[in-house]
Every structure is written in C-alpha cells, then in structure tokens.
Amino acid sequence: MSINEQTQFPLLETQGLTKSFIATLALSEVDFTLHAGEVHALLGENGAGKSTLIKLITGVHPKDAGTILLEGKVIEPRSPGHAQELGISAVYQEINLIPTLSVAENIFLGRQPMRFGLVNMRSANRRARELLETFHIDIDVTRDLSSYSIAIQQIVAIVRGVDLSAKVLILDEPTSSLDRHEVETLFSVIRSLKKRGIGILLITHFIDQVYEISDRITVLRNGLKVGEHQTQELPKVKLVSEMLGKELTDELMVQNGQQTNGESEHETFLQVRGFARRGMMEPFDVVVKKGEIVGLAGLLGSGRTETAHLIFGIEKSETGEAYVKGQKVNLTSPQKAIRHGFGLCPEDRKAEGIIDDLTVRENIILALQAKMGWFNHLSRKRQEQLAQEMIDALRIVTPDTEKPVKELSGGNQQKVILARWLISNPEFLILDEPTRGIDVGAHVEIINIIKRLAKEGKAMMVISSELAEVVDYSDRVVVLRDRKKITELEGDQISENTIMQTIAER
Amino acid sequence: MLEQLIPNLKNQIGKLKIGNFTWQNSRAFWTVLALFIIIVANRLISPNFFSIQMVEGRLIGSLINILDGAAPIMLLSIGMTLVIATKGVDLSVGAVMAICAAVAVMLINQYESGATDFYYTPPFVILIALGTGALCGLWNGILVAFFDIQPIVATMILMTSGRGIAQMITNGQSPTFTDDTLAFIGRGVIFGVPFPIYLYLAVFLLVYLLVRRTAIGLMIESVGINARASYYAGINASLIKVLVYVLSGVCAALAGLIIAGEVKSADPHKNGEWAELDAILAVVIGGTSLSGGRFSLGLSALGVLIVQSLLTGLYISKLHPTANLVVKAIVVLVVLLFQSDEFRRRIRQLVRRRA
Numbered sequence: 001m002s003i004n005e006q007t008q009f010p011l012l013e014t015q016g017l018t019k020s021f022i023a024t025l026a027l028s029e030v031d032f033t034l035h036a037g038e039v040h041a042l043l044g045e046n047g048a049g050k051s052t053l054i055k056l057i058t059g060v061h062p063k064d065a066g067t068i069l070l071e072g073k074v075i076e077p078r079s080p081g082h083a084q085e086l087g088i089s090a091v092y093q094e095i096n097l098i099p100t101l102s103v104a105e106n107i108f109l110g111r112q113p114m115r116f117g118l119v120n121m122r123s124a125n126r127r128a129r130e131l132l133e134t135f136h137i138d139i140d141v142t143r144d145l146s147s148y149s150i151a152i153q154q155i156v157a158i159v160r161g162v163d164l165s166a167k168v169l170i171l172d173e174p175t176s177s178l179d180r181h182e183v184e185t186l187f188s189v190i191r192s193l194k195k196r197g198i199g200i201l202l203i204t205h206f207i208d209q210v211y212e213i214s215d216r217i218t219v220l221r222n223g224l225k226v227g228e229h230q231t232q233e234l235p236k237v238k239l240v241s242e243m244l245g246k247e248l249t250d251e252l253m254v255q256n257g258q259q260t261n262g263e264s265e266h267e268t269f270l271q272v273r274g275f276a277r278r279g280m281m282e283p284f285d286v287v288v289k290k291g292e293i294v295g296l297a298g299l300l301g302s303g304r305t306e307t308a309h310l311i312f313g314i315e316k317s318e319t320g321e322a323y324v325k326g327q328k329v330n331l332t333s334p335q336k337a338i339r340h341g342f343g344l345c346p347e348d349r350k351a352e353g354i355i356d357d358l359t360v361r362e363n364i365i366l367a368l369q370a371k372m373g374w375f376n377h378l379s380r381k382r383q384e385q386l387a388q389e390m391i392d393a394l395r396i397v398t399p400d401t402e403k404p405v406k407e408l409s410g411g412n413q414q415k416v417i418l419a420r421w422l423i424s425n426p427e428f429l430i431l432d433e434p435t436r437g438i439d440v441g442a443h444v445e446i447i448n449i450i451k452r453l454a455k456e457g458k459a460m461m462v463i464s465s466e467l468a469e470v471v472d473y474s475d476r477v478v479v480l481r482d483r484k485k486i487t488e489l490e491g492d493q494i495s496e497n498t499i500m501q502t503i504a505e506r
Numbered sequence: 507m508l509e510q511l512i513p514n515l516k517n518q519i520g521k522l523k524i525g526n527f528t529w530q531n532s533r534a535f536w537t538v539l540a541l542f543i544i545i546v547a548n549r550l551i552s553p554n555f556f557s558i559q560m561v562e563g564r565l566i567g568s569l570i571n572i573l574d575g576a577a578p579i580m581l582l583s584i585g586m587t588l589v590i591a592t593k594g595v596d597l598s599v600g601a602v603m604a605i606c607a608a609v610a611v612m613l614i615n616q617y618e619s620g621a622t623d624f625y626y627t628p629p630f631v632i633l634i635a636l637g638t639g640a641l642c643g644l645w646n647g648i649l650v651a652f653f654d655i656q657p658i659v660a661t662m663i664l665m666t667s668g669r670g671i672a673q674m675i676t677n678g679q680s681p682t683f684t685d686d687t688l689a690f691i692g693r694g695v696i697f698g699v700p701f702p703i704y705l706y707l708a709v710f711l712l713v714y715l716l717v718r719r720t721a722i723g724l725m726i727e728s729v730g731i732n733a734r735a736s737y738y739a740g741i742n743a744s745l746i747k748v749l750v751y752v753l754s755g756v757c758a759a760l761a762g763l764i765i766a767g768e769v770k771s772a773d774p775h776k777n778g779e780w781a782e783l784d785a786i787l788a789v790v791i792g793g794t795s796l797s798g799g800r801f802s803l804g805l806s807a808l809g810v811l812i813v814q815s816l817l818t819g820l821y822i823s824k825l826h827p828t829a830n831l832v833v834k835a836i837v838v839l840v841v842l843l844f845q846s847d848e849f850r851r852r853i854r855q856l857v858r859r860r861a
Contacts, residue, residue, distance in 0.1 A: 312738075346735075351735070352738050353735055355735055355736065357727075357799050358731065366724070366741070367740050369724065374722050375721075377719065377721050378721070
C-alpha cells in the first residue's frame, strides 16, 4: 500500500469531539488528526481526556457532539468490535487476550481457519508463525500465551489487531511494565508497522520514549486540546509545562513560606540508600528529617507511588539498605515499617485506604490496634474517645463515630485515614496524593494539617500532582522521571519553574 | 395490615439494645422472625411441641431434640462463620469430622484391647483428635494465606481426599467402640440436658470471648472487607486467615466426635456427610455475607436452628418424607429473599404501586 495515495485525507480525524459524563465535561471540542505511517503521541495528566478520546474513537462510549472521520469518510463506531471492523484496533495495558489459550489461538480467536467444519489448528499455527516472523519474532505459537513475557503478550495483541486489517492502531500504555530491552523489541515492531502505512496512536507516560518513537504530539489537559506539535520541534520543558498547565516565567516564583534554616537543625529520621526493584523503580537514595516535608514531584507514572511503596515495604526492595535514626532496619512489609514509626496514606483511597463497611471509629483505631496486637484490646470506650478526639481535631464531618465510613465524602474519608495514622503517633508519614478528589475547603484544611504535623516534629513525605501545592509546603523536593530519581531541589531552588525544567531536561 | 405490622414491630424491637448489638440490623430481624414463625408453625401442627418431660433423668421433648440434633452443625457454624467473614469458605469440615472420628476410634480401640500407654487413654485420645482437626485447619490456612490459593479450591483438596484419609485410618472399615468417655461426647446427659448442647455453648462462649473481647473480631472483619487496605494498615492478614481455618478444623473435630459418640462408631462415609453445606447454609441464613466482612456467631446458630426446626416440623407433620428436601429448599429461599435488600425494595415498590 502506498502512503502517498492517502495523504489527501488524514487517516483518522476528529472534529469538535465532545463528551460529558454526569456533570463533568470529559472532552471538549477536540480536533485530532492522525496520518498514515505516523506515530502520534497523545499526552496529558490524569483526567486530561486521553482515555475518553480513545473510548469515543473505538466506540466504547457514544460521543455527544463532533465527527470522527476515517480516510475522509464519516464513521460512527458503535462498539469496539464495530471499530475493529472499520479498521481501528486498540491494545490496552491490561491485555485483553486469553492467557490459557495458545499464541496462535489468541491471534485467530473468533475467526479460526476451518476445515471440514473443524478448527484447522495446523494452518492456524503456520499462519501465526508467518505473521510473527514478519516482525522478526520467533516463538513457539502452540504454547500458552501466559507462558510468555508481558512484552510478547503485547506484541501478540498488536499482531492480532493488525491482522484484523487495522488501519489505525491505538496503543494505551504499552511499555509501562516492560524493561528496556523489551521496550526495544516493541519499538521495532512499531517501526515496521509504520513502514506498512499504519497510523499509530500512542499513549505513554514516558517522555523519553515519546521523543524516541513519535513523529507528532498532541497534548490534552482537562478535556481540552492544548497543543499539537512536531516532536522534533517541541522542547521537553515546553511539553511538560503544557501538560501541567503552568506558564513558564523568566523570573523564579516567590519562595515558599517554609524557611529551612540550615540543615543542622533537623535530625535525620530515615535514610534510604539504593532502594530499587526491577521494572518498578531504578535505584534511589533519599533522606527524610524530623520536622521536614519532602515533596515528591514528577509526572504520572514517573515512580512517585512506587517510591512510597518501596519505603513502606508494600513492595520489597531488591537492593540497598535503610536506616531509621542511624539504625539499620528491614522494611519488607508494612507491619515492619509501622513498627519503626511509619505511616502511609495511600493514593487509591477506596481500594487501599478505607475499610468501607466498617465505622468511622473502627477505621480510625485500626492501625493503632494492629500495632498494639490482637490481645491488647482497646476498650470500646477508649475507641470512642480516640475517634471523637480525631473527629474534632481534623474536623471530620460525620454525625457520630458509628457511621459507616463509606457514607462519608471523599475529603472526610481522607481525614479518617489521616486520623488512623495520627492516633498511632507515627514519627514518619507518607502521604500519597492526599488532596486528590476532595473539595476545595477540605483541600486547604489538609494542607494546613500537613504543615502543622511537620511543625510538631514529624518527618513527612508528600506526593502530589499539584505543583503549586508541592512548592508551598516542601522543604525539599525530590524530582522523578521515568522511574528514576533525577535530582533533589532545596531552598531557593524550589519553584514550579525549576521543577518543570528538571522534569523535562536533565 | 401485615405490611404495617412488621415495620411497626421492627421499630419496637429496634429500640431494644443489648450491649453493642442493636436489633436495628434488619438481617438479624428477619432471621429471628423466620425462626419464630417456624416454631409457631410447629406448635400448630403438634400441640405438644413445647412439652418437655423428665424421663429416667433425661429431658425429652421436641425442643431438646432440635438443640441436640443441631449441635454438631452449630459447632461447625462457629468456625465457618469466621472463615466466611474473611471472605473464605471451608468445604473440608465434613471430611475433617470423619478423619478426627476415625483417629479417635482407632486409638480408643487400642485402649479397649488393653494397651496401657497414656496416649491411648480417653482424655488423650480426645486431645489427639482435636489436634488432628487443628492440623487439618492449619493445612487449609497455609494454602489460603501463604500460597494464595482460592479458599474454595484449597479446602476442596481436603474435602475430596479427607474421606479417603479417614478410610485409610480405619483400614476401610467402620470400627465400633464401647468406651463410655468417648461415647459421652455424643450421648452424655448432665442435669437432663444432652452433653452436645453444653459443648456447643462452651465453645461458643470461648470463641465469642476470643473474637469480641480481643481485637481479633475487628481484624477478621477488616480483612474480609478489604484485605489490601488491612495489609496497608499493618494487620497481619495471613495470620488471621490461618487462625480462622484452624478454629474451623477444631470445631469440625468436636462435631465429628459428637457424631461418633452418638453411633459409637467411626463411619468414614457417613460421619459429617454434607455437613459443610449445612454449615455454609446456616451462616448465610444468619446473615453473614459470602463476600466477607461483618459476622455474627449468634445469628449463624439461629440459622442452624431454623433448618433443624424446619426438619423437625416436617417430620412431625407426617408429610411424605420425599417432599422434605424440596420444602427445606423453599423455606431457605424465602428466608434469604427477605434478607435481600433488593428483594425487599422491589416488594415495597410493588405494594406502593398497588396503593
């Protein structure tokens, strides 16, 4: 197929595409074009509208307004299956193939070559092998898909998509769980698809990879298209500022209110050296001092939550060592971390934080009770007293201590989890996105609580996507990119500008 | 009228508060109501249903029979409630009953044939049988907690192999015994009341204190509702899981000894046959959700009593016995439907539309 024949029309085009879900505008009048034989990166932070755009193009959701054109013709995809018939295939991060079937069966699922009314497995196997060979992938196609690495499974999913006569291939976070070598393999497949004239829409968090493989970039933010660029012409720092929605200014921002009067004042609480886990986080060092707030900044997927999980022992570090107040410690489970005075408010409040059917009281005393052991039972009266103290101190809005926590608002649930740690009197608190998804009033309150805790002498580590917030309360900022600690900013260096520049450049 | 009466009654009862336990809990209400209705129905069918007489130092009557007959499953329901509260299930309890009974009877036979070693004496035989139950529970618990095998599959291993193990222990026979101590567990009478009832009450009290007067009950519920968040909060979820399966194994051992004592033999096939399903059913009727979380040991016991009273009622009603299982299924279905919030919501809608 010749690419030139089709250049009169872009391969895929959307005009004024709009979609809103109950009360929120997810995508607003987005124009997007994808040419044949191009890799087009779609970038944006959480809630930018990337997945909404893809879901409209692949027919998962109906659009509210706008048009979708494929090779100049208006299309109305009704379902992912229908989109596939039209020539648009999508491969997601969680591969939706069947792990217990063979590679060949997966490639031909639903359209197996038949012979005398039976599935002709031999011909399916031969054709699968031929298909994979065109991408220089040589594997045993009769083995179960699950026996191969995630990278190979991705490629099988891609090959299946492409063989269904795809013109447009959408790759959603294909590299997020791959190591460097596997990424190379995947990229070589992408390059050979490009040569065949297939248009590839790529979503990824890895900025370096965007520059390695993509031809053009579209940036979304809060459901709006904020930029469309030739990759080679877009400086990284401009890209980052577009994604985060911060204008770059020449002069540094006003310094934050926290004064770090020399390091000597603070005593080191935690020192981590060379913690790392394959496929998760490159080796990093970090120090947290008493009475100090360390901010973790970076784009989505840069390794912020992973850093917190390694320190808290949810994921075990494969290398390195940790010291609490100079003593070498073992941080291989949350229980052990908690015993050393750690606490963690997780990012995913619902799945990892609250125990939704339990009452506010039970949720608040849980970590303290777990720390005290099974038989050292807090009396009901003491539990109520502690819970009530916290409800008052953090101004948790609830009629009483016995309300199931699931009936509280997001901000109040966040406060309950904070309270859970505060009554266990930790020396070190890790807060992962403590202000996400909560209303403005609660937002301010939680930031004030964070500052107060540091003033009381607690060591704090706070992860946030809100740069202004990080700049506001951090004494030091650890900047992460692509699962690597890039640098640490201190004192006057801490500003939204420098953080963005650091994310983009070094 | 009934539609007005029931919420009214519920409000009245709702004001009663016993300790931390409120009758406001609607599942509790429907479970108690179901038991009440079945007992009243039994009384209508058989006028002397409530009569209890003392015959030869033993209380005789339908109510005593119901409690005595329900005791083994009530014991199982204690362990099963805790296991289900952690989002698990223990399918092996019936087979564990058979194994423990087989162990006890084989050992006691040595004693009866003159062996004098202390571990053949009845108290030790009973201890060894309980230890065997605990060991079976430990096996289940380790598979579930440390190897992350789904509970239904993990306990199915012992469920299917357990009866084979029991047969191996008894050399394929159903050995009988005559020892009075062991038989007492199933047939003993104290102050006119059958011993299994005391045994159940004692175990209930012990386990109740263990889970409700310590933090274990809260940990069980927490792990059952959200295992990941519990782990993040520092709860040792694995140890909790092992504990509940071990308790379930010990309860099964006791239930197996009761059955063995009643019939003075260890039948590898019949002892505890279908018992796991009866226990699960009782827990569900008692309102503990199979998806884990909040549990009530007392309501699970009521669940057993509902089924047992129903079977007794069917027996005295002289209905053709072939209909028993179907009637049992229908009544269980009705109880479960009334516990379902969704079902009650629909009924209310229907009533409102009529009005």
